[in-house]
Amino acid sequence: MDKPATFRDDAHFWRSPLLPDAELLTAEYFAQEFAPHWHEGFSIPVIQSGAQTYRYRGSRCLASVGCIAAINPGEVHTGERATEHGWAYRAFYPSVDWMQQLASDMAGSAVGIPWLPDGVIEDAEVSAQLAFAHRLLEAGSDPLAAENALTAGFALMLSRYARSRPAIQSILPDAVRVEMMKSRLSADLSAAISLTELAQEVGLSSFYAARLFSRTTGMPPHAWRNQLRLNRAQSLLRQNLSVTEIATMTGFADQSHFTRHFKKAFGVAPGRWRV
Known part of the structure; x- marks a missing residue:
């Protein structure tokens, strides 16, 4: 054929x-x-x-x-x-x-x-x-x-x-390490950071660090960081900065990326939120 x-x-x-x-x-x-x-x-x-x-x-x-x-x-x-x-x-x-x-x-x-x-x-x-x-x-x-x-x-x-399925270790409370990860995620919202880098900051494996953070905060690290970006964006919107400027200042890839996440979190586009 x-x-x-x-x-x-x-x-x-x-x-x-x-x-x-x-x-x-x-x-x-x-x-x-x-x-x-x-x-x-x-x-x-x-x-x-x-x-x-x-x-x-x-x-x-x-x-x-x-x-x-x-x-x-x-x-x-x-x-x-x-x-x-x-x-x-x-x-x-x-x-x-x-x-x-x-x-x-x-x-x-x-x-x-x-x-x-x-x-x-x-x-x-x-x-x-x-x-x-x-x-x-x-x-x-x-x-x-x-x-x-x-x-x-x-x-x-x-x-x-897996033929020999690994028994997943339990997550133990560790508020100190979670706060350290939050601090690292908050330090520079525009800086790219991997899960491996975040986990190394607190001496944990990527798998355990992600589970610990999610179990403690209710969100995986990237989602928590995006919410922090959105919360800071709200303050900037009150200052009448442009949506494009705010997207850059809060570490989003571009205006559409920012708008998409903002609407998912708050139900309206950024421009309509500040009216």
Whole structure:
């Protein structure tokens, strides 16, 4: 069959400092047929449209929209379209060290490599969280939100599907560390900060720091920081500064980013709030 003009192969590999020693892939495929191959790290593709079929550990697997076609390190697999329209996915290729460290952070002590099932993971919640994290990483505009989503999405997958599921350590009250994190988040609202940097400030892992902060404040760190930005923006709106100026002063990416968050929090656009 000739390839219709609307169907194509288009793949974009890229990297993010928030997922070290790893590649990420945003792709759509029609004619692509992957030869048997393997990866040194994990392969975690999240199917966004169409369907992919692949051979893995002696079986023929089928991954459709919302599925995760997870492949463990060193395992030979193939890949090709399973529909006449091809398929699209967002894929992570995290290193063994990164995955093992996350599992250890979840457990609060060193654990082994968190091997995943020999087949398709069908879990709409996990796939949605991973796809959301992938989009935030690709956008590159908010490292705190992106790393929080990345950590939460992978932790959820491991807690449900790792063969030896890490027992997640309990969160102990720690008001001092939470106040230290708040101070760091408040110091310069326009400065980019990652979850790793925030956690290192208080001597915790990213996974534990995010859970501690959320449990104590009721919001993950990036959401708390955005609310602080909005609260400060209200004071600036009373001074009749322009919306564009206020967006810049409070650390939002641009006016539309500021307006979108302001309306979600207060129910009206900034210009209407101060009338």
